[in-house]
Amino acid sequence: MTQDTAQINREMKPAMLRGWRRRCPNCGSGPLLRGYLKLRESCPVCGEALHHARADDGPAYLTILVVGHIMAPLIHVAFTTYRPDPLVLATIFSVGCVALSLYLLPRLKGLIVAIQWAKRMHGFGERNT
Template sequence: MPDGHFQQDDLREDLLEDRPLGQAMLRGWRRRCPCCGAGPLLRGYLKVRESCPVCGEALHHQRADDGPAYLTILIVGHLMAPVILWVFTTWRPDPLILASVFSVGTVALSLYLLPRLKGALVAVQWAKRMHGFGGKR
C-alpha cells in the first residue's frame, strides 16, 4: 500500500484518541506542555512557545487571547469583594489603609493567576483539539 494510506490511517487513529482534559489542564496550570508535562509551556511571563522543547508538540495554534485576563478578573473580583466587605464591617479600618492593603493583594493575586490560567486555557484547547491542535505531533 502507498505510504500516504498509512499516514492517513495513523491520522484517523490519532483523531479518535481522547486526550485527557483534567491532566492537560493540570499540566497547563503548572505552566508545562499539555502533551508531555515536562517541557515549559511559556517563554517569559505570558508568551506561549512555538513548540515544546521536550516532545516537539506544536503550541503556536493556541488562541487564548483575552480569555485568561477575563477569568483572572472574574476570580479575583469574586474572591476579594466579599473579603473587603467582611474586613470593613468587622474592623472598620481607615479607607486609605483598606485600599492600600487590598490593592496590593489584588495585584499579587492577579499576577499569580494570569499565567496559570493562560496555561490551563491553552491546555483545554489542546485537549479538545481546537484551533489546529487536532493533527499528529
C-alpha cells in the first residue's frame, strides 16, 4: 500500500464505532461533542478539524426512524397482551420514547459525522497539518 493509498482509504467501521461512542473519528480518544449536540471545532487530542461537518437533520430523522420501529411494535404488544388503561400506556411509552430519543440523538450525530469523515465529505478531504 502506497502513501497515497493510505491517505485515501479511511476505515468505515472503526470510524462509525468511534462516532457512536461520541469520540473523534480520527483518533478515537478526543470527545466529538462539547455539549449535548454541539460539535467541537477540532479534536483536543489529535487536532482533527471537525467544524465543517454537516450532520443537519440526519440524526433527527434516524432517531425518529429507530424509535418508531422499536416502540410501535412494543406498544402494540403491550396493548393487546395486557390491555392497560390508555392513559397508563400513553404515559409509559411517552417516557420511553423520549428517553430512547435522548439516548440515540447524540450517538447518531456522532455516527453521521464519522461517516462523513471516513468518506472525506464536507471538507474532511483536506489534509490536516
